[in-house]
Amino acid sequence: VVRTIEHRSPALAFYMHGTLERMGSPYWGSLGRVLKDDLTVAIADFVYWHVSTGGGDGDIVASAKRFFSCAKKGAADSDGCKRLLDAIVGQKRPLVEVECRRAKPGPERRVACHIGLAVLAALKGRGEVRQHLVDALAEIVLAEVSEKTVGGRMRDVLTAWVDLPKDLPTPLLEALANPDLGALLSDDALEKRCGDFAEVKSALDDPAGAFSWVCFAVTHKKLELNLVAKVTVKEGGHTFTHDIPHWELEKAIRDIDSDRFDDDGAYRIFAELAWDKECPAGKEGAVAGACTAGSKRFETGSQVQVSWLKRAPFRVTLGANGKYSGAPAKFLTPAVLKFRKLSRRIWELRTLVPPALASYLFYAGQTVSSDTKAALRALHRTARLVTELRARWYLWSEKKQKSFEELDIAELLYVARASLDKETIQNNKILAFLDQQASGGAATIDIGDWLRMVMRADFRSLAMESMRSALDLKLRDTSRPHETFFLSLTAYLLDTNEGVSEQVARAAFRSSAKELLLSAQHRGVPRVGDRVRFRFLPRLSMRLSFNEPYATTDGDSRRYVVAADFPTFMLAINDYVGLELSAIDFVAPLAEMALRPAGKYDNYANVALDLIRPRLGMWIAVPAFSRRIALTSGFGARFLDVKRLDDGSDPKMLRAEYKYKASLTFDAGIQFVF
Incomplete structure (x- = not known):
């Protein structure tokens, strides 16, 4: 039997080395355990190979035949077979270990690696299955930033959001998960939107709009130019002009009382910000000018002029009644209150941004990372993924004790891919295997069925399909007793009393063993099975x-x-x-x-x-x-x-x-x- 397996399928013989070695010896005591260990590595390697080569035509059985036939003489000289042979023949190691552990996989194979490692962990009953699946989902939605520093941070954020749904920043997720948002996040779309003053004015007019926060999320430079306020102050013979950025104005007006706020208060805020720039802490009294020691602010007759939001500037003067006047009634107040509403929403979203991403998104300042736009796109995909997982709660649960059999890897991958835009899906070949649909009817096994068997640790079904494919053994073929005996022995050792009783498995094994013994008897008189x-x-x-x-x-x-x-x-x-x-x-x-x-x-x-x-x-x-x-x-x-x-x-x-x-x-x- 051992020689037959080695001759019929060298690849299967490599993966079943421990099993065949035990079968060739008198010691079968731990044969079942060794068989499971060998089968675990073989299944993990096959799943990784299947996914990384594009999934073939979608038929898992046909793909398994190609996988195991790679080691035969005269096999197809494909890139997938070359990789497999380099691992199992050249290095005498499993493919997953060679390409996913001993070397850093390229971007095109990382999803496949994480799936293969998840399969390996699931069949071994180890607890890192979930982390490998999260890593696979992260490689899909964070592909644009996976090579950057922010990619690692966002991976941690995704892990936290998936495993701790009670702590999710719901308002931030609702804003980011809008399916129409993706079209606005390309570099060109952001440049066009944030450079258009009409869009800025629209955001001010509708602070609660679905996309009013987009330009603030990336701290766009053109947004700074559109929202900057130029303030000129004339006080006691001294005149100075300063630009007030919007993030400083936001802080100044955050806590005002909108019911009592008027133009006088608005002009005083702008003037105060200009004074703070002219005379920062430590400068007052040190030099001559407006900051000379003893000089006072807002004395009667002081003048302030504000140029903001492309509105006509008016010079207002502080009268004896202690209020600024000279501009039309309520000239500045409505604009400040609108900006306050918008900035309050921006501030609320900013407080919900994970601390690890605070320097990338909704940054209140002038210096911003060059990866901000890519980070926003990646976070948008992440939010869509997490939102969909919340809606389809049965695909993922925060309960750590949840059994593996309830995890549907294929469905999780479909959900992750759905978070991508159409152009990204078309240009991304990593998930091409999900599109391969077998045409063999209901009896055909696809990658989803295969992964579900893996999560259930259905060794028996996995072994039967894999070994039949490796040995090219038809269901009704009774002319090859050595291979039939090997399959029956495998089924008997892996019997779990699910779908077939122990008596049936034992009877099948006994029958195949008898056929093997009879076929091995090439001496003496013939018999019915060998006439x-x-x-x-x-x-x-x-x-x-x-x-x-x-x-x-x-x-x-x-x-x-x-x-x-x-x-x-x-x-x-x-x-x-x-x-x-x-x-x-x-x-x-x-x-x-x-x-x-x-x-x-x-x-x-x-x-x-x-x-x-x-x-x-x-x-x-x-x-x-x-x-x-x-x-x-x-x-x-x-x-x-x-x-x-x-x-x-x-x-x-x-x-x-x-x-x-x-x-x-x-x-x-x-x-x-x-």
Whole structure:
């Protein structure tokens, strides 16, 4: 059996090395455990290979045949086979270990690696299955930033959001998960939107709009130009002008009372911000000018001019009543209150951003990372993924004790891919295997079915499909007992009482073992399962032979002879009775010379004619007693004749002649079959 497996499928023999080694030894005590260990590595390697090569036509069984046939002579010289052979033949190691652990996989194979490692962990019953699946999902939604520092941070964020749904920043997720948002996040779309003052004004007019926060999320430079306020202050003969960025204005107006807020308060806020820039802490009194020691702010007659949001600037003057006037009524107040509403929403979203991403998204400042736009796109996909997982709660649960069989890897991958935009899906070949749909009907197994069997740790089904594919063994093929025995033994050792009872598995194993033993019996009489026996070894027999020419010199047509019939051709009618055919008897010439009475014989060389003995007979055997010993009876032709030349009066003066003459022979006796 071991030699047959090694010959039929070298790849299967590599993965089943431990099992075959045990089978070839007298020690089968831990064969079941070794079989599971070998099968675990084989299944993980196959899943990784299937996913990383694109999934073929979607039929897992057909893909398994290609996988295991890679190690055969004359196999297809594809890139996938070269990779597999380099691992199992060149390095003598599993493919997953070579490409996913001993070397850093490229971006195009990382999803496949995480799936393969998840399969390996699931079949071994280890707890890192979930983390490998999260890593696979992260590689899909974070592909744009996976090579960057922010990629690692976002991976941690995804893990936290998936495993701790109670702590999710729901408002931030709702904003980011909008399916229409993706079209606005390309570099060109952001440049166009954030550089258009009309879009900025629209955000101010509708602070609660679905996309009013987008430009603030990336702290766009053009947004800074559109929202900057130019403030000019004239105080006691000193005049200074400063630009007030929107994030400073946001902080200043965050806590104002909107019911009592008016233009005077608005102008004072702008003026205060300008004063703080002109006279920062530590500068007052140190130099001459507006910051000279003893100078005061907001004295009667001071003037402020604000140019903001492309509105016509008005110079207002502080009157004796302590209020600024000179601009139309409520000229600045509505704009400040609108900006306050918008900035409050931005601030609320900013507080929900995970601390690890605070320097990338909704950053309140001037310096921002170059990866901010990519980070926003990645977080948008992450939010869509997490939102979908929340809606389809049965795909993922925060309960750590949840069994693996409830995880549907294929569905999780579908959900992750759905979070991508159409262009990304079309350009991304990593998930091409999900699009391969087998056309073999309901009986065909696809990658989703296969992964569900993995999560259930259904070793028996996985082994049967894998090994049948590796050995190219059809379900109804009974002509290959060695492979059938190996599969039956595997099914028996992996029996879990699910779908088939222990009695059925035991009966199947017993039947295949019997067939194997019977097929291995190439000696003795044939049987029903092996009806024809042809061997070049002769059959040895002792029998009573009847032939008329015997009586010429012997006085009796009977002889007890030893025969060596050649070749051995036997046909079984059933396990007990059959026919036999032979053409030569090597012992017949010797028997003729030994059994003829002494005398003078002419043409002695003609005795060689007795070598040719065509014979057709019937055999009867009892296989339970012996398959080598049988009773035999038959008839045949003899081409040697003896003619007496004397008158027979003196037996001591016997003289005869050997010549050619055909005659009929009948015999019966016992024979030994090699």
